[in-house]
Amino acid sequence: MAIQFKEIRQYLARNVRLSICFEDGYYHDYLMISDIPAEKYKDLYVYGIGMIDVEFSKDIYTSPQNLDDTNSSIKIKECTFEPAIEIVLHKIPRDIERKAEGLLLFKDIKPYLQIGRNFAVVNREDWSYRLYEWKRDIPDEYNDKFVFGIGMEDNFDENDKDIIKALEKRGYDSCMNKRMVIVLSDTGRTDIENVRGAICRN
Numbered sequence: 001m002a003i004q005f006k007e008i009r010q011y012l013a014r015n016v017r018l019s020i021c022f023e024d025g026y027y028h029d030y031l032m033i034s035d036i037p038a039e040k041y042k043d044l045y046v047y048g049i050g051m052i053d054v055e056f057s058k059d060i061y062t063s064p065q066n067l068d069d070t071n072s073s074i075k076i077k078e079c080t081f082e083p084a085i086e087i088v089l090h091k092i093p094r095d096i097e098r099k100a101e102g103l104l105l106f107k108d109i110k111p112y113l114q115i116g117r118n119f120a121v122v123n124r125e126d127w128s129y130r131l132y133e134w135k136r137d138i139p140d141e142y143n144d145k146f147v148f149g150i151g152m153e154d155n156f157d158e159n160d161k162d163i164i165k166a167l168e169k170r171g172y173d174s175c176m177n178k179r180m181v182i183v184l185s186d187t188g189r190t191d192i193e194n195v196r197g198a199i200c201r202n
Contacts, residue, residue: 001101002093003108006042008049009033010192011104013151013181017084019054023047023091029054029084041089048088050114051152051175055079083175085152103188107143109150110135118155118179124148125186131158131179145184155179 005020012018012033020041021027030036057079096111113119116134121142123129132138155178156163170177 001098002096003046003098003104003112004042005044005046005087005089006038007104007193008046008087008109008150009036011147011150012085012087013149016152017054017056017082019052019084019086021052021086021088023089027054027086029056031056044089044091045093046087046112047090047094048086048114049109049112049150049180050086050088051178051180052084052086053081053175054084054086056082081172081174083152083173083178085150085180103192104147105143106145106147106182106184107140109147109182110138110143113180117176120153120179120181122181122183123185124183142184145186146188148183148185148189149181150183151181152178153181 014033016032018030018033018036019027020030020036094112098108099105100108113135115136119132119135119138120129121132121138
């Protein structure tokens with residue numbers, strides 16, 4: 001059973017920007033998951049999960065204005081580039097075996113994660129975490145943990161005693177300054193649609 005967007009969206013953090021990318025290279029950007037209608041993309045399959053910098057209007061309530069009728073380019077001053085979680089979607093699922101039906105295990109989503117760079121794997125039981133630079137560095141000990149959520153946060157030197165000051169020195173924000181956060185749990189979530197359906201069938 002492949003992973004569809006209607007399933008993965010339930011795990012995405014509510015407060016991160018999202019970029020939905022398609023096989024032809026086109027993409028749609030959203031300020032948060034609630035901006036995506038429930039029926040949109042629901043039957044498309046997840047092809048990859050990563051982080052990317054994408055353009056957003058500086059005025060989030062209006063679309064950027066084109067230069068003129070003959071040039072559809074967007075004025076740079078009207079836009080800002082911001083980091084976002086990127087979800088690559090495809091009409092056809094990838095040939096990846098899934099271990100659990102109705103629930104997402106870490107070993108189910110790991111093949112879809114970007115190669116790098118910077119991951120924080122969080123244990124929901126005590127909110128401890130470990131940092132990894134590359135996907136290949138993440139050990140198999142997490143494989144049978146249930147996915148609880150996927151998000152993004154600032155990446156910083158854990159040895160820096162004044163983190164706030166260090167972040168303020170950054171001249172701009174970028175996905176290169178972020179790390180993907182994957183929250184794992186010993187027990188699966190019961191508010192996921194697929195899980196509720198499985199419980200009702202039983």
